[in-house]
Each structure stands twice: as C-alpha cells, then as structure tokens.
Amino acid sequence: MKEKVLKVMEEIIRPQLAKHYGDISLVDVKDNVVYVKLLGACSGCPSARFTIEDVVLASLQNEIPSIEKVELVQEVSSELLDMAKKILRKGE
Template structure:
C-alpha cells in the first residue's frame, strides 16, 4: 500500500510545488495516512482545505484502502 500512496502523492505534488510547498509521507497506520506539509504549505492557512479537498480526495480515489489523511508536524 505504501507504494500506491506514494504514487498518488506524486500526482498531487506538482500542484503543491507550484505554490512553493510539498508533501511528505510520514507513515501509514491502518487506513490512516499521515503526511507532513512542507515549504509554503506548512504555514498556509488553507493547508487543511488542501489536505482534505486535494490530497485526501486523490488518495481515496487512487488507493481505496485509505480511510483518511492527517497532517503531522
């Protein structure tokens, strides 16, 4: 599952990088994917919207075993 999640993150990465940010896979715990938003995304007030409406949506579409995505420091 880790490879599938990483491949899905690679699909959203260009959008984040275009805004000066990035995403890093921290761990997968059951169906919960934990990521770290870095660069401009780390301190952006829109980061939770990006996390849920962007990253989580794509991961759930690409990897059905994903239940949710959480941001960690």
C-alpha cells in the same frame, strides 16, 4: 500500501502543491490512515486543512479507495507550541 501512496503523491499530489511552492512528505501509513507533513509554502499555511481534504485525501481516495483519512503531522512539538503561547499571552 506505502508504495501506492508514494506513487500517488509523486504523480498527482506533489505537482499540484508545487504550483503553490509547496511540497509534501509521507510520514507513515497505518490502518488505512495516511500521515503527512506539508513542506515549503504549504507548511503552516492557513489553508493547510483544506489542502489536506481537497487535494491530498481526494487524490489518494480516488486512486486508493481503502484510504479512510489523512492526518497532518505537526512539525513543532505540542510542548513547544504551549510554551510559545504562554510567552505570547504575556505580551497582551
């Protein structure tokens, strides 16, 4: 299944993201769920959730109907995010 996902990413998804200076990386495929990281301008973009649903999931399901879900893997650990939130809240 990974090979099929990589092919769809390379031929369909990556060119769409490149138009917006973004990219995508496959992390894993488990139980019909695809785990990805968004890169470039797409990384951290407020529209990342819509990109995952409207571009990535739709393209994958069109080519591989057994794909149930696409999960965005955070590049920053949850511990680091929690620490940053604490620091930022002190400035309020």
